[in-house]
Amino acid sequence: MNFEFSADQMQLKDIARKFLEKEETVKRARTILEGEESYDKDLWSQVAEMGFTATAIPEEYGGLGLGYLELCVIAEELGRSLAPTPFSSSVYLATESILQFGSDSLKQANLPSLASGEKIGAFAHTESTTSPTEENITCEFKDGSLNGSKIAVTDGDVADFFIVSAKSGSEVGLFLVESSADGVEIASQPTLDPSRSHAAITFKNAKAEALDSGWSNITTLLDRAAVLFSFEQLGGAEACMNMAKEYAMGRYAFGRSIASFQAIKHKLADMFIAVELARSNCYYGAWALSTDAPELPTAAATCRVSASQAYHECSKENIQTHGGMGFTWEFDCHLYYRRCRQLAANIGSQSIWKDKLISSLERANQI
Amino acid sequence: MDFNDTPEEAKFRKEAYEWLKANASLKEGPKDGWRAASEEEGLKEVKVWQKKLHEEGWACMHWPKAYGGRESTPIERVIWGQEVSKFKVPGGYLEIGQGMAGPVMMMYATEEQKERYLPPLATGEEIWCQLFSEPAAGSDVAGIKTKAELEGDTWTINGQKVWTSGAHFSDYGILVTRSDPSAPKHKGLTFFFVDMKSPGIEVKPIKQISGGANFNEVYFTDVKIPDSQRLGAVGDGWKVSLTTLMNERLAVGDASGPDFEEAFSLARGQDLNGKLAIENDAVREKLADWYCQQSGLKYAKYRNISALSRGETPGPQSSITKIVSGNKLQEVANFGLDILDSAGIIRTDEEGAEQSMYQYGFYGAAGIRIAGGTDEILKNIISEQVLGMPQDMRADKGIPFNEIPTGNK
Numbered sequence A: 001m002n003f004e005f006s007a008d009q010m011q012l013k014d015i016a017r018k019f020l021e022k023e024e025t026v027k028r029a030r031t032i033l034e035g036e037e038s039y040d041k042d043l044w045s046q047v048a049e050m051g052f053t054a055t056a057i058p059e060e061y062g063g064l065g066l067g068y069l070e071l072c073v074i075a076e077e078l079g080r081s082l083a084p085t086p087f088s089s090s091v092y093l094a095t096e097s098i099l100q101f102g103s104d105s106l107k108q109a110n111l112p113s114l115a116s117g118e119k120i121g122a123f124a125h126t127e128s129t130t131s132p133t134e135e136n137i138t139c140e141f142k143d144g145s146l147n148g149s150k151i152a153v154t155d156g157d158v159a160d161f162f163i164v165s166a167k168s169g170s171e172v173g174l175f176l177v178e179s180s181a182d183g184v185e186i187a188s189q190p191t192l193d194p195s196r197s198h199a200a201i202t203f204k205n206a207k208a209e210a211l212d213s214g215w216s217n218i219t220t221l222l223d224r225a226a227v228l229f230s231f232e233q234l235g236g237a238e239a240c241m242n243m244a245k246e247y248a249m250g251r252y253a254f255g256r257s258i259a260s261f262q263a264i265k266h267k268l269a270d271m272f273i274a275v276e277l278a279r280s281n282c283y284y285g286a287w288a289l290s291t292d293a294p295e296l297p298t299a300a301a302t303c304r305v306s307a308s309q310a311y312h313e314c315s316k317e318n319i320q321t322h323g324g325m326g327f328t329w330e331f332d333c334h335l336y337y338r339r340c341r342q343l344a345a346n347i348g349s350q351s352i353w354k355d356k357l358i359s360s361l362e363r364a365n366q367i
Numbered sequence B: 001m002d003f004n005d006t007p008e009e010a011k012f013r014k015e016a017y018e019w020l021k022a023n024a025s026l027k028e029g030p031k032d033g034w035r036a037a038s039e040e041e042g043l044k045e046v047k048v049w050q051k052k053l054h055e056e057g058w059a060c061m062h063w064p065k066a067y068g069g070r071e072s073t074p075i076e077r078v079i080w081g082q083e084v085s086k087f088k089v090p091g092g093y094l095e096i097g098q099g100m101a102g103p104v105m106m107m108y109a110t111e112e113q114k115e116r117y118l119p120p121l122a123t124g125e126e127i128w129c130q131l132f133s134e135p136a137a138g139s140d141v142a143g144i145k146t147k148a149e150l151e152g153d154t155w156t157i158n159g160q161k162v163w164t165s166g167a168h169f170s171d172y173g174i175l176v177t178r179s180d181p182s183a184p185k186h187k188g189l190t191f192f193f194v195d196m197k198s199p200g201i202e203v204k205p206i207k208q209i210s211g212g213a214n215f216n217e218v219y220f221t222d223v224k225i226p227d228s229q230r231l232g233a234v235g236d237g238w239k240v241s242l243t244t245l246m247n248e249r250l251a252v253g254d255a256s257g258p259d260f261e262e263a264f265s266l267a268r269g270q271d272l273n274g275k276l277a278i279e280n281d282a283v284r285e286k287l288a289d290w291y292c293q294q295s296g297l298k299y300a301k302y303r304n305i306s307a308l309s310r311g312e313t314p315g316p317q318s319s320i321t322k323i324v325s326g327n328k329l330q331e332v333a334n335f336g337l338d339i340l341d342s343a344g345i346i347r348t349d350e351e352g353a354e355q356s357m358y359q360y361g362f363y364g365a366a367g368i369r370i371a372g373g374t375d376e377i378l379k380n381i382i383s384e385q386v387l388g389m390p391q392d393m394r395a396d397k398g399i400p401f402n403e404i405p406t407g408n409k
């Protein structure tokens, strides 16, 4: 058994971390949060230049042909660094959709420019405050065009194309719509995490191209993406734990470092426990994703739940550890608190993933 | 990243499985497991089983062959653990000896002593206990008072130990004492091993919340120990104890008792308000939490093993095992009883009855969260030793031990 990332993968992780630190991505996240831009274009082009967007795309489509383990370590560092780019939408969701369920011509047409970062894709799935299901999707594909509307589409205002869930006859499937197509209306939506932009999209007889159909493809897509999202969440959670510790070590009250108060120490120990559980579960997810294991649905839900819990624990208790400073706009705690919420919301809530986990265990009868 | 065995590992796994298959019976489901009719019967069965393990080379597997082991790699130990968990085999009684006393003897005893005492630990012939805690020193174990005085080359021990698991059936014990009460707390301790049949040792069982009595008070009245049974230098007892405590946390590990699998299978068969419990969303959420905790611990362990097999020191992951599994057990046990509604309160000792497993966990978890370092002490250790945060302010630092207030006031 070898349940670790390889030396090469760890080196890639280190390169990613150093690069993102040098680029001061947390500052950049704040700039996006406070400014008008939807994402950091300069950072995005550098991320693409580093080859991160091309990681899991095969060489025949202009990618690097590395694997998902490499993508996992990059995701962890992007999460740790709060990089304000459309990476998750474009890479974990749009690229994956095409890779897994696109025709060869769709792949030829899109993968090279997704690999190079010239094109950005987004996933348009949510329609209301109820989580999307096979039954409640109302967007509809018919005779080559798509009608309906989506909300809370992450990076929806910057994407060149959308992967849209819609029904077609008796089935729900995935469809590609160019954002420049006639009948596509895009309206930015303000969110709790303005360092990542969101939009509402309306399709009126918009030209669309079908990917392989079936609700199960959407489930598979979300399972695959969940592993990568979990790594971002893990990186963010660990960053919060370290921030809280650093701050506590340097802050004095009652004549001593607040890091010597047991209530603070135990808070940090709880964060550590949550992060360790999440990391171990994320590795399980990484293994399942990279080997196309039949356990993927279980592994994905497990790491998703565990990493969401860890980030929640760490980002809220990081604020608490900072006291009043933690509640200020000036300190960075809130950037993580917001991103934690954004990542937790992006591909479905805790309750949904917990339910998926138990359902997949029921199916697999893995007892 | 893979879970696949290397060809050598696969060969070893097959060998282990086949040996077990020939010598034990497979568990028939999640609820199936070995259970002894009484403590006495259990001890007998464990000794028989351990003897067999030893004879065929499966005892204390990572120990040197000269002391009864097979010099296995860490991976082989894990594979053995995985395979053995599929079978109904006797267990317990030997952990303190093999997991704590063995390693400390290996480190500090003379060659002659190792040859004498280690093999009977491996064969299960001799049982050891851990004589650390005292009425006024549990978490603060360096605060023990049991006195050791040297005359010639014989020590005389006077004092009291408490919560000593298995003292009533143990042959030997590892013992920490105070040899210099005027030195600061951590400086005046000396460590020994002691024959539990020595004159002057009196063992009195303590009734536990479960009604059973696995742990004891142990009184020492002018007990003589030859200086040759001292482990480590005079005054170095704290250092020796720490070796043991580190091994204890590894040995305690997972809390045993009903876990996710049991709760899951219970929920799938049990009615709750007219529907199967598994269809209840609150139940599903709890199950998911336990699954994630269990899975996190499992893969944390795999990360540890991977580090070991590459010859690296494992990370601090293992420090979370006891806290997470102890608390999980307490919650799972509570769930298992709660789901039986008002009937969950009825005590049953009936063999194989669903409740009895949860009732055992209900009592057991409360003890696991205390034994071998309480949750709070473990969190101190994580924050100080893993995260590098400052130690608690101590009121007793540098003060001669006999001037420090201790115990219940």
Ligand SMILES: Cc1cc2nc3c(=O)[nH]c(=O)nc-3n(C[C@H](O)[C@H](O)[C@H](O)COP(=O)(O)OP(=O)(O)OC[C@H]3O[C@@H](n4cnc5c(N)ncnc54)[C@H](O)[C@@H]3O)c2cc1C
Pocket (backbone or CB within 6 Å): A262, B129, B130, B131, B132, B133, B135, B136, B137, B138, B139, B140, B162, B163, B164, B165, B166, B215, B367, B368, B370, B371, B372, B373, B374, B375, B376, B377, B380, B392
């Ligand atoms: C089932 C069982 C088996 C045992 N077997 C053995 C054995 O074989 N050999 C042996 O030597 N001992 C054994 N013990 C004893 C065990 O190690 C001690 O009970 C344990 O270390 C706690 O010590 P205490 O009971 O004195 O409680 P205390 O130390 O008095 O603790 C009481 C409470 O105070 C808290 N507390 C104490 N200090 C701190 C601190 N610094 N910060 C925060 N909170 C603190 C504790 O966490 C706990 O909640 C066993 C105990 C149990 C329950």
